[in-house]
Amino acid sequence: MSDIRERLARMEERQVGLCSMLERSLSNYGDLVNRVTALEKLKGHFYLAAAIVGTAVSISWELIKTKFFSKG
Secondary structure (H helix, E strand, C coil), rough: HHHHHHHHHHHHHHHHHHHHHHHHHHHCCCCCCCHHHHHHHHHHHHHHHHHHHHHHHHHHHHHHHHHHHCCC
């Protein structure tokens, strides 16, 4: 009878250990998902900024070309 109790106690300890490992793993996964989401949002902001800067440079260059390099 005591052998069964010891086995049950070990099984319960293993279950508690597995549950804590699973909780820690899910927590790490959630943290990773949050970081990836933040990086993707930041990437979107960088793309938007690059598009705005590229447009501004293109327009500026066209204005400079027409003002200084036009023949006439």
